[in-house]
Amino acid sequence: MNVVRFILQNHQQVLDLTLEHLWLVGVSTLFAALIGIPLGIVIAHRPRLNKPVLAGANIIQTIPSLALFGFLLPVPWLGDRADRLAILALTLYALLPIIRNTYTGIRGVDPAVVEAGRGMGLTESQLLFQVELPLAVSVILSGVRVAIVISVGLATIAAAIGSGGLGEFIFRGLAMVDDRVILAGAIPAAILALAADLGVGWLERRLQPR
Amino acid sequence: MGSYSTTNRQVEAGSRPADSRNEIWALAENSGMLAKMEPTVASPVIEFRDVSYRVAETQVLSGFNLQVQSGETLVLLGRSGSGKTTSLKLVNRLVSPSAGEVRVKGAPNAEGNIIHLRRGIGYVIQDVGLFPHFTAERNIGLVPKIEGWPVERIRTRVQELLQLVGLAPEIASRYPHQLSGGQRQRVGVARALAADPEILLMDEPFGALDPLTRDELQREFLLLQRRLHKTVVFVTHDLREALRLGSRIALMEAGRLVTVLTPQEFLRSADPLASAYVKAFGDGLESAANRGAS
Numbered sequence: 097m098n099v100v101r102f103i104l105q106n107h108q109q110v111l112d113l114t115l116e117h118l119w120l121v122g123v124s125t126l127f128a129a130l131i132g133i134p135l136g137i138v139i140a141h142r143p144r145l146n147k148p149v150l151a152g153a154n155i156i157q158t159i160p161s162l163a164l165f166g167f168l169l170p171v172p173w174l175g176d177r178a179d180r181l182a183i184l185a186l187t188l189y190a191l192l193p194i195i196r197n198t199y200t201g202i203r204g205v206d207p208a209v210v211e212a213g214r215g216m217g218l219t220e221s222q223l224l225f226q227v228e229l230p231l232a233v234s235v236i237l238s239g240v241r242v243a244i245v246i247s248v249g250l251a252t253i254a255a256a257i258g259s260g261g262l263g264e265f266i267f268r269g270l271a272m273v274d275d276r277v278i279l280a281g282a283i284p285a286a287i288l289a290l291a292a293d294l295g296v297g298w299l300e301r302r303l304q305p306r
Numbered sequence: 307m308g309s310y311s312t313t314n315r316q317v318e319a320g321s322r323p324a325d326s327r328n329e330i331w332a333l334a335e336n337s338g339m340l341a342k343m344e345p346t347v348a349s350p351v352i353e354f355r356d357v358s359y360r361v362a363e364t365q366v367l368s369g370f371n372l373q374v375q376s377g378e379t380l381v382l383l384g385r386s387g388s389g390k391t392t393s394l395k396l397v398n399r400l401v402s403p404s405a406g407e408v409r410v411k412g413a414p415n416a417e418g419n420i421i422h423l424r425r426g427i428g429y430v431i432q433d434v435g436l437f438p439h440f441t442a443e444r445n446i447g448l449v450p451k452i453e454g455w456p457v458e459r460i461r462t463r464v465q466e467l468l469q470l471v472g473l474a475p476e477i478a479s480r481y482p483h484q485l486s487g488g489q490r491q492r493v494g495v496a497r498a499l500a501a502d503p504e505i506l507l508m509d510e511p512f513g514a515l516d517p518l519t520r521d522e523l524q525r526e527f528l529l530l531q532r533r534l535h536k537t538v539v540f541v542t543h544d545l546r547e548a549l550r551l552g553s554r555i556a557l558m559e560a561g562r563l564v565t566v567l568t569p570q571e572f573l574r575s576a577d578p579l580a581s582a583y584v585k586a587f588g589d590g591l592e593s594a595a596n597r598g599a600s
Contacts (some may be wrong), residue, residue, distance in 0.1 A: 212435025215398050215507075216449055216497070217424030226448075230439050 099283070102276040110265075114284050117261035120254060121247045121288070124183045128190035128243055133236060135191075136198020137224065146199060153192040161185065161250050165257045182254035182261075189250055190243035197239025201232030234304045241296040248289040252281065262288075349412060351376045351505060351537040352397055357406035359392055359561075366392050367561045370406070376504075377535040381542060381552035383583070388558040390541040394507050397539065398427045410505070425449055428498030428536070432510040434490050436482040442468075442493045443478035449501045467496040472526055488519035495527075499534075506538045512547065524550055545587045549573070557583070 103110050139146040159167075164185050168174055174181045205228050213227050229236075255263025265281025350373035359367040367389040374380045382390040395401040396408045399420050407414045415423055436445050444451075446467055447460040455463070465475055471492040482490055491511060498506055512520045524547060531538065531551075542548055548555045549569040557564040557572075557580055564579050572580055573591060584591060 206433070206435075206438075208431060208433035208435040209437060211400065212429065212431055213437070215395075215400055215424060215427075215429035215431070217421050217427075218448075218452065219421055222452060227437060231437075 099276050099279045103280050103283070106280065110280060110284060113260065113262050113264055113281070114288065117248070117251055117263075117285065117288065120179065120182050120186060120251045120259065120261050121244060121292075124186035124247055124251075125190055125240065125244050127183070127187040128194050129240060131187070132191045132194030132239075132243075133198050136195045136236070137202060137228075139195070140199045140202035150192075150196060150199070153195050156188045157192045161189070161253050162256060164188070165254060169257060178254075178257050178259035181257060182251065182259035185254065186247045186250055190247050193239045193242040193246070194236070195239075197242075198232070198236045201235030201239075202228050204235060205231045230303075234300045237296055237300040237303065241293060241300065244292040244296060245289050248285055248292065252285055349376075350374055350409075351411055352539065353409040354393070354396070355407050355409065357393075357396060357403045357408060359389075359396065359401060360404050365561055367396075367403075370561075370563055372556055372563060372566065374537055374539055376537050378553040379531060379538040379540055379551055381540045381548040381555045382558055383542060383545065383548045383552075383555050384558035385543055387560075389561040390543075390558055391509055393558070394509050394539055394541050397505070397507055398424050398429060425453065425501060426503050426505070428500075428503040428506040430491075430494050430498045430506065430508045430511045432513045434482075434494040436490055436493060436497070438482050440481075441478065442473075442480050442482070442485070445482070445493055446478075446497045446500050448497065453501060463500065464496075467499055470499070470530065471496045486519075487515050488523060491515060491519075491523060495530075499536075504537060506536045508538060508540045510541055510543070513542070513544075520547075527551060545583045546591065549591055 135149060139149050156164075165181065168181050168185060171181075174184060209227060209231070210223060213223050218226065251259075251261050252263035252266055255261050255267050262281040262285045266278050266285075269275065269277030269279070269281065352372075352374040354370050354372040357367060357370040358365070370389070370393065372380075372393075382393055384390050392401055396403055397410060397415070399408075399415055402416065407416060409415065410423065410427075436442075437448070440448070443461075443464050446464045447455075450460045450463060464478060468475060468477055473489060473492050473496070477485070477489065477493070482493070485493065494511065498508075512523050515523065528551065540548075540551060542551075549572065552569055554566055554568055555572050556566045557577070559579055565575070565577050567575055567577075567580065573584060575581060575584075
């Protein structure tokens, strides 16, 4: 197995790039969750906002990733460091699944339950934190899971603008026409995606309301 | 007429000062309710004054006037879309009237703190609305908890309530999906009673139960009400249930109050809608009316 030998020989670099990759995905998913979950909550309670917000997130999703990285390159502060740029782009892409699932999750809570809670005298924030969010948490997390899996894949492309991550191996391998190098980037990326998928999936089941 | 509620009312009447009585009569005269009202002198716990409610182009409720007295079970009877549920939601302000006002315990419920208002009113709905991610104990103890009761007192109260609604203590740790329909509904009633509210609003609470369980719960409701003397507004489309549980029945049709009658009066009523109901439900109603009263 040439690939395995290559990875073992370069294990330090593989590890560094994997950590860089994780950093890009982790930070962007965190930002996307911090923006997307509150936004999803807002549009679930204000039906008039849901179309424009979801449409906006959808449009971002349709921009080819390489083009988006390119568009952002000349932006002053962002363009200074490639990882800032990559994180912004990845955050934008991760928004749609998170917003949409938060919206769906909260709208999916049985209206009778919400009405009973309101009728009992729960304040709107008590309703949100004690009823709606706990009941929607698994749907929201499955949105986060999709966002992470998308980001792991997209982050490899961010290497094209020099942001590092496992994409470096892939682009280098492409340039060198060397499968071993491509796979040294692709295999850890695939493992990352699978691990994140399983990990968040486990969390999702753990937090599932009965 | 239920004997216990009549005596109850007389006791209340005796304890009120005379001037408040006159005031009530004056109010009753002003709102044109005197003819329909029983000679009640206690001040109403809930009062609808010329309440109208419309959504977009639909008039859900119009010119609604009604008083609910302390300790009585007032049944709102009518078909779907007659405005019963809306009337109920006006009381705890899940719905706000387009015109008129709803007074609760003597004050317009549009004034003051809405959260405080709701915590003083027990609310039971057909789909129960139990929180699926909470155990029976947490469901029942929720209002006490957010009201800041100490943990030990909540636990005692939950056990007390489980017993009151005829549930075994071990039910406390179960989740709603582990309970039968009847048990869920009992937990719903216990939850509504948790903070000992003076008023109970019940929206077809037994509607989704099988006939045997419904009969059981209706019987227990009567026993419970005899002990607790809550002021209850009970929504149903089932005349049999209305006759059995109600001290008075408010008949509604197309967003209007048709008439308010005691169960006995209802059976003899010449009102076309009331007699249509009696006809539709057929024989055996007399015994239903008597069972509730006995």
